[in-house]
Amino acid sequence: MKSVNNLEEIRKIIGLHKKWDLIFMITGIIALMIAVLTFMALFAHMLIDGMPRLSWEFFTSFPSRRPESAGILSAWVGTTLVMLVTAFAAVPLGIGSGVYLEEYAPKNLLTEIIEINVTNLAGVPSIIYGLLALGLFVYQLGFGQSILAAGLALALLILPVVIVATREAIRSIPVSIREGAYALGATKWQTVSDHLLPYSSAGILTGIIIGLARAIGETAPIITIGALTFIAFLPPSPVKSEFPYVSFEWLTAPFTVMPIQMFNWVSRPEEAFQLNAAAAGLVLVVMTLAMNGLAIYLRYRMRKNIKW
Amino acid sequence: MAEESRTKITHAGKLGYSFRRHMHERFIETFLFLSALLSIAIMLAIIVMLVKESLVFFQHVSIWQFVTDTQWTPLFDDAHYGIMPLVSGTIVSSLIALLVALPLGTIIAIYLSEFAPFTVREMAKPFLELLGGVPTVVYGYFALLFVTPLLQIIFPELPGFNLLSAGLVMGIMIIPYVSSMTEDAMRAVPMNLREGSYAMGATRFQTAIRVVMPAAFSGIAAAYILGISRAVGETMVVAIAAGMQPNLTWNPMEPAATITAYIVQVSLGDLPHGSIGYQTIFAAGLTLLLITLLFNIIGHVLRKRYREIY
Numbered sequence: 206m207k208s209v210n211n212l213e214e215i216r217k218i219i220g221l222h223k224k225w226d227l228i229f230m231i232t233g234i235i236a237l238m239i240a241v242l243t244f245m246a247l248f249a250h251m252l253i254d255g256m257p258r259l260s261w262e263f264f265t266s267f268p269s270r271r272p273e274s275a276g277i278l279s280a281w282v283g284t285t286l287v288m289l290v291t292a293f294a295a296v297p298l299g300i301g302s303g304v305y306l307e308e309y310a311p312k313n314l315l316t317e318i319i320e321i322n323v324t325n326l327a328g329v330p331s332i333i334y335g336l337l338a339l340g341l342f343v344y345q346l347g348f349g350q351s352i353l354a355a356g357l358a359l360a361l362l363i364l365p366v367v368i369v370a371t372r373e374a375i376r377s378i379p380v381s382i383r384e385g386a387y388a389l390g391a392t393k394w395q396t397v398s399d400h401l402l403p404y405s406s407a408g409i410l411t412g413i414i415i416g417l418a419r420a421i422g423e424t425a426p427i428i429t430i431g432a433l434t435f436i437a438f439l440p441p442s443p444v445k446s447e448f449p450y451v452s453f454e455w456l457t458a459p460f461t462v463m464p465i466q467m468f469n470w471v472s473r474p475e476e477a478f479q480l481n482a483a484a485a486g487l488v489l490v491v492m493t494l495a496m497n498g499l500a501i502y503l504r505y506r507m508r509k510n511i512k513w
Numbered sequence: 514m515a516e517e518s519r520t521k522i523t524h525a526g527k528l529g530y531s532f533r534r535h536m537h538e539r540f541i542e543t544f545l546f547l548s549a550l551l552s553i554a555i556m557l558a559i560i561v562m563l564v565k566e567s568l569v570f571f572q573h574v575s576i577w578q579f580v581t582d583t584q585w586t587p588l589f590d591d592a593h594y595g596i597m598p599l600v601s602g603t604i605v606s607s608l609i610a611l612l613v614a615l616p617l618g619t620i621i622a623i624y625l626s627e628f629a630p631f632t633v634r635e636m637a638k639p640f641l642e643l644l645g646g647v648p649t650v651v652y653g654y655f656a657l658l659f660v661t662p663l664l665q666i667i668f669p670e671l672p673g674f675n676l677l678s679a680g681l682v683m684g685i686m687i688i689p690y691v692s693s694m695t696e697d698a699m700r701a702v703p704m705n706l707r708e709g710s711y712a713m714g715a716t717r718f719q720t721a722i723r724v725v726m727p728a729a730f731s732g733i734a735a736a737y738i739l740g741i742s743r744a745v746g747e748t749m750v751v752a753i754a755a756g757m758q759p760n761l762t763w764n765p766m767e768p769a770a771t772i773t774a775y776i777v778q779v780s781l782g783d784l785p786h787g788s789i790g791y792q793t794i795f796a797a798g799l800t801l802l803l804i805t806l807l808f809n810i811i812g813h814v815l816r817k818r819y820r821e822i823y
Contacts, residue, residue, distance in 0.1 A: 219714075222716045222718070222719065223716060225716065226716045226717050226718045229623075229718045229721075230624065232624075233620055233621065233623065233628055233629070236621045237621050237624065237625075237637060239617060239685075240617070240621065240641065240688055240689075241640065243685045244640075244643075244644050246655075246659065247647070247651070250655065250658070250659045251651070251654070251655075254658075301545045301547075301548035301549070302551065304545055305542075305545035305546055305548065309542055309545055318553065319550070319553060321813075322552050322553050322556050323552050325556065325806075325809055326552055328738075328742045328809050329746075329802065329805065330747075330748070330801060330802075330805060331746065331748065332746065332748045332773050332798070332801070333559060333798055333801065335776075335780075336776070336794065336798040337555075337558055337559045339780075340565075341558055341562060364555070368552070392534060393538060393542075394541045394542075415646075418646055419646070421648070422646075422648025422649065423649075424648070424748070424749045425649075425748035425773065425777060428777050428780050428781060429776060429780045429794075431780055464650040464749075467651070467654065468650050468749065468752075468753065471650075471653065471654050471658075471753055472753065479658060482654055483654070486648075486650070486651045486654050489648050489651060490648070490651055493647065494643055494646065494647075497646040498639075498643065501642060501643075
C-alpha cells in the first residue's frame with residue numbers, strides 16, 4: 206500500500222520536473238525568437254525606408270545638401286581604399302604573429318604575456334584604438350586625417366581576430382604532418398610555408414574575412430581620428446597613365462567611409478536624409494552579411510572536406 | 514687531383530647552402546617574433562598615449578575635481594570637468610543592455626547546447642553569428658528610428674533621445690557574443706558528466722542548471738565579462754540614440770551622454786591638437802580603458818580560480 210503511494214508520488218515529481226523541461230524549452234525558443242524577430246524588424250525597417258532610394262545614381266553621386274540627389278560615391282570608394290590598407294597591414298602581421306605563437310614560441314614568460322595580451326587587446330573598446338590612432342598616427346607620425354591612418358587603426362583593431370583564427374587553424378593540423386616534413390629534411394619555415402600555411406589557408410581566410418567584415422562596419426575609431434563627414438571629391442586615383450603607373454597619393458588623402466556617411470545622415474533632423482541613411486545602412490548590412498556568410502560557408506565546407 | 518677539388522667545392526657549397534639556409538630561417542623567425550611582439554607594442558602604445566595626454570589634462574584639473582564634480586562642460590566658458598555624468602550614462606545604458614543580453618544570451622546558450630535538435634542548432638548558430646556581424650551604426654539607426662518610436666507608444670513622455678532604447682538595442686546586439694561563448698563553454702563539458710546526471714534520474718533542465726553550468730562556470734564568466742566590456746565600450750548606438758548631452762542621471766528615460774559618446778562628439782567638432790578639449794577625450798578614454806581592464810582582470814581571476822580540469 207505504502208509503496209504504491211510512493212510510486213505515485215515519484216511519478217508526480219517526475220511529471221513536475223518534466224514540465225519544467227518543457228517550460229524551459231519554450232523559454233529558449235522564445236529567447237531565440239526575440240533575437241530573430243529583432244533582426245527581421247531591423248532589416249524590414251531599413252528595406253522599406255531605404256529601398257526606394259537605392260538606384261544607380263545613389264552609388265555614383267557625391268553627398269549633397271539636397272537629400273534626393275545625395276549618394277555614397279565617396280563613401281564606398283573610401284571604404285574600399287581603407288580596407289585595402291587594413292588588409293595589407295593586418296594580414297601579414299596577424300598570420301606572422303599566429304604562426305610564431307603556435308609553431309616557434311618557446312614556453313616562457315614572454316610567450317605567456319603575449320598570449321594574455323592578445324586576449325586583452327580583443328577586449329579593448331574600439332574607440333580606444335581610435336584614440337591611439339589619433340595620438341600616434343595622426344599627430345605623432347604626421348599621417349594626418351588620412352586613409353593611411355584610418356586603415357592602420359582598423360588593422361590594429363582586427364589583428365587579434367586574425368591571430369586567433371591563424372592559431373586555431375594551424376593547431377588543428379596533426380603533428381604527423383610536421384613530422385613527415387621534418388623527416389624529409391625540411392626546415393621549420395619550409396614546413397610552415399609548404400605545409401602548415403596551405404593546409405590552414407581556409408581557416409585563416411575565414412578569420413580574415415570576419416575581421417574585415419568587422420572593420421567595414423566600425424565607425425567609432427574612424428570618427429575619433431577626425432575623418433570628415435562631408436567629402437564631395439574622390440581621393441587621387443591609385444592608377445596612373447604615365448610611368449610608374451601606380452601612385453600612393455591616395456594614402457594621405459582625406460576620406461569618408463560608409464558607416465560615417467550613414468551616421469552623418471542619421472544625425473540630421475530632416476526625414477529625407479534618414480531615408481538616405483536607411484539606404485546606406487542597407488548597403489552596409491548586405492556587405493557585412495555577405496562577408497560573414499562567405500566565412501560561415503567556408504568554415505562549413507572546411508569541416509566537411511578535411512579528414513586528417 | 515681533380516677529384517679532390519671537386520669534393521672540396523661541393524663541401525664548401527654545402528656549407529654555404531647550409532649557412533644561407535640557416536640565415537634565411539633566422540631572418541624569418543625574427544620577422545615572426547617581431548609581429549608577435551607587436552601586440553605588446555600596441556598595448557603599451559595605447560597606455561602610453563592615453564596616460565601621456567591625460568597627465569597634461571590633470572595638470573589643469575585635479576583628479577579630485579575630475580571624480581567629484583557633478584558637471585561635465587569642458588567646452589563651455591564655465592568649464593567643469595566632472596566625469597560622473599558620463600560615467601552615470603555609461604553605467605545606466607550598460608546595465609540595461611546587460612539585463613537584456615545576459616539572461617537572453619544564457620537561455621539561448623543553454624537551449625542550443627542542451628535542448629535544441631541538431632538542425633535547429635545548425636541553423637541558429639550561423640544566424641546568431643550574422644546578428645553579431647551587423648555594424649553598430651546600423652543598430653544605432655534602428656534604436657533611434659524604430660525602437661524609440663515604438664517605446665513612445667508605451668511611454669508617451671519618452672524623449673527622442675533616451676538611454677532606455679539605446680540600452681535595449683545594445684543588449685540585443687551583445688546577445689550573440691554572450692550566447693556563442695557560453696554555448697562553447699557548455700559544449701566543452703564532457704558528456705560523461707551529463708550521462709552521470711541522467712543516470713541519477715535528473716531531467717535535462719536539472720542537468721543543464723546543476724551540472725553543466727557549474728562545470729562550465731569559468732567559460733560562462735568569461736562570456737559575461739566580454740559582454741560587459743562590449744556594453745561599456747559600445748559607442749555608436751549610444752551616440753546616435755541616447756544623445757550627446759552629459760547628464761548626471763540614473764533614470765533610463767532621460768537622454769544622457771556616455772564616455773564613448775562624448776569622445777565622438779568632440780571628434781566630430783574641430784578641436785585644435787593640444788588644447789584642453791583635445792586632452793579631455795584622452796582622460797575620458799583612460800577612464801574607459803581602466804573600467805574595461807578592471808573587468809578583464811576580474812574575468813581572469815574568475816577563470817583561474819574556477820577552472821575545472823577534466
